[in-house]
Amino acid sequence: MLTEIRFHNLQELRHSASLANKVFIQRDYSEGTTCKFQTKFPSELESRIERTLFEDTVKTLNSYYAEAEKIGGQSYLEGCLACATAYLIFLCMETRYEKVLKKIAKYIQEQNEKIYAPRGLLITDPIERGMRVIEISIYEDRGSSGSSSGSSSVFG
Amino acid sequence: MSAVMITRKVRKWEKLPGKNTFCCDGRVMMARQKGVFYLTLFLIIGTCSLFFAFECPYLAVHLSPAIPVFAILLFFFVMAMLLRTSFSDPGVLPRALPEEATFIEMEIEAANGNVPAGQRPPPRIRNVQINNQIVKLKYCYTCKIFRPPRASHCSICDNCVDRFDHHCPWVGNCVGKRNYRYFYLFTLSLSLLTIYIFTFNIVHVVMRSVDNGFLNTLKETPGTVLEVLVCFFTLWSVVGLTGFHTYLISLNQTTNEDIKGSWSGKNRVQNPYSHKNIIKNCCEVLCGPIYPSVLDRRGLMQEDSPVSATSAAPSSSSISNPVPQTMHAVLCLQKTTAALIPNEHTPEDAKPSVAASAEKSPSPKDGDPPAPKVPPLASPETDVETSIVKDKTH
Numbered sequence: 001m002l003t004e005i006r007f008h009n010l011q012e013l014r015h016s017a018s019l020a021n022k023v024f025i026q027r028d029y030s031e032g033t034t035c036k037f038q039t040k041f042p043s044e045l046e047s048r049i050e051r052t053l054f055e056d057t058v059k060t061l062n063s064y065y066a067e068a069e070k071i072g073g074q075s076y077l078e079g080c081l082a083c084a085t086a087y088l089i090f091l092c093m094e095t096r097y098e099k100v101l102k103k104i105a106k107y108i109q110e111q112n113e114k115i116y117a118p119r120g121l122l123i124t125d126p127i128e129r130g131m132r133v134i135e136i137s138i139y140e141d142r143g144s145s146g147s148s149s150g151s152s153s154v155f156g
Numbered sequence: 157m158s159a160v161m162i163t164r165k166v167r168k169w170e171k172l173p174g175k176n177t178f179c180c181d182g183r184v185m186m187a188r189q190k191g192v193f194y195l196t197l198f199l200i201i202g203t204c205s206l207f208f209a210f211e212c213p214y215l216a217v218h219l220s221p222a223i224p225v226f227a228i229l230l231f232f233f234v235m236a237m238l239l240r241t242s243f244s245d246p247g248v249l250p251r252a253l254p255e256e257a258t259f260i261e262m263e264i265e266a267a268n269g270n271v272p273a274g275q276r277p278p279p280r281i282r283n284v285q286i287n288n289q290i291v292k293l294k295y296c297y298t299c300k301i302f303r304p305p306r307a308s309h310c311s312i313c314d315n316c317v318d319r320f321d322h323h324c325p326w327v328g329n330c331v332g333k334r335n336y337r338y339f340y341l342f343t344l345s346l347s348l349l350t351i352y353i354f355t356f357n358i359v360h361v362v363m364r365s366v367d368n369g370f371l372n373t374l375k376e377t378p379g380t381v382l383e384v385l386v387c388f389f390t391l392w393s394v395v396g397l398t399g400f401h402t403y404l405i406s407l408n409q410t411t412n413e414d415i416k417g418s419w420s421g422k423n424r425v426q427n428p429y430s431h432k433n434i435i436k437n438c439c440e441v442l443c444g445p446i447y448p449s450v451l452d453r454r455g456l457m458q459e460d461s462p463v464s465a466t467s468a469a470p471s472s473s474s475i476s477n478p479v480p481q482t483m484h485a486v487l488c489l490q491k492t493t494a495a496l497i498p499n500e501h502t503p504e505d506a507k508p509s510v511a512a513s514a515e516k517s518p519s520p521k522d523g524d525p526p527a528p529k530v531p532p533l534a535s536p537e538t539d540v541e542t543s544i545v546k547d548k549t550h
Contacts, residue, residue, distance in 0.1 A: 022255045029284045029291070032429055033305055033319070069445050079443035083341065086236035095446040130250040130450045132301060 017139035068100035193328030206379035237342035246332030
């Protein structure tokens with residue numbers, strides 16, 4: 001017997017589901033030390049989410065980080081201006097990286113609400129894990145009668 | 157103490173593992189031993205005060221008022237860079253939370269396969285390909301992570317630091333990804349300031365001697381002798397250091413890599429991070445993006461629910477953090493007083509002299525797993541400043 005449960009928001013997810021497992025998406029260092037995550041699809045998520053959705057999320061995150069770490073005209077300008085003011089300008093101004101991090105936080109929350117929470121998954125912002133991993137928590141419905149041997153019976 | 161912990165809000169810096177001290181409620185982050193840093197401050201402020209008191213009035217009148225003005229600007233820039241280097245997070249990588257540590261352990265076990273009983277398991281190394289070169293990532297037994305490329309564990313601060321350069325006792329902090337450019341600008345501006353003060357001291361003595369005679373001049377401005385002495389010895393070490401770091405920046409290398417010889421020698425891997433272009437390398441290091449701190453020092457700890465926003469496991473302890481309970485209690489007790497004025501809690505005590513601290517061995521860690529010790533890459537012996545100073549004082 002398969003039960004269909006929908007989580008309408010993250011609060012509901014946390015209250016009515018229990019944490020089953022966590023998957024950690026590692027960094028991709030093939031292009032150096034710039035922040036980039038592997039787009040390899042982990043096997044634990046195979047039954048939970050479509051591969052394309054997952055890859056889209058990781059690729060968008062990678063593009064945000066690339067934008068933040070881009071070395072070009074704007075970063076030179078920011079660097080030179082900041083140096084001229086002995087970096088005191090950052091007491092009142094936000095760095096470009098911080099602005100992009102805010103965009104990333106918003107994007108992750110939006111992805112969680114629209115795509116991941118309905119499937120019983122939750123993405124943690126990499127900044128909370130030292131930019132080392134993207135942590136994806138897999139939730140299992142507490143109320144389910146375990147109809148499919150331990151794996152989740154939640155559908156998105 | 158424990159009653160205080162329950163009633164007031166706890167910020168995350170109070171629970172951070174590692175041997176840093178925090179001031180101003182987590183805004184300032186430094187190493188524990190700050191004696192040499194106070195010496196640096198004293199030397200810079202002392203010498204500049206003497207310059208402003210003795211030389212500047214004479215030079216402003218007899219040469220140009222621009223001289224003290226420029227000196228003041230330079231002095232403020234030096235101080236700003238020094239404080240920025242000393243007080244900021246060098247790029248500390250937070251330790252792995254238990255779930256991540258377990259996940260990594262499982263991956264390692266899977267990769268090693270079955271090790272026959274009695275045989276030592278293979279070293280924990282992960283190979284990654286960066287720009288078509290194979291780079292080995294080492295596993296850090298303290299932080300329970302595979303260190304990202306160019307990261308290294310500082311035994312003095314007991315943290316893994318990203319793009320670790322070295323631990324500098326003169327600034328009282330590690331130099332890593334986030335504060336390397338401030339450190340470089342500090343050494344550069346300090347070189348300029350030292351040369352400036354030294355030059356104008358000589359000019360002042362010469363000009364005054366022409367009118368009053370050499371011995372009278374020294375009697376009128378006794379500060380000059382002291383300044384010249386300090387500047388003379390500082391000049392060699394600081395200018396040498398600036399030159400060394402300019403060389404490293406042009407090759408996009410860190411002091412740590414240079415000392416270990418990671419990219420030198422015929423059989424070794426070539427530096428995969430270098431753009432093979434001096435201008436590009438300099439631009440990346442000095443004008444690159446300003447990286448944010450990944451340690452949320454001033455965030456509030458949630459006492460009743462786990463720190464991780466995603467973990468909903470009811471049986472986990474109130475703070476899901478790899479520090480064992482006894483260590484955690486000790487840290488709590490230590491850090492409740494840290495909000496006022498930080499004390500030195502190291503068993504070995506703050507050793508103000510560099511020579512004494514050179515004999516210090518890496519401090520023992522409580523409650524650590526019986527794992528191979530990480531070699532003290534950041535001991536004062538390998539610190540470039542101390543070796544230069546030692547060389548020059550021979």
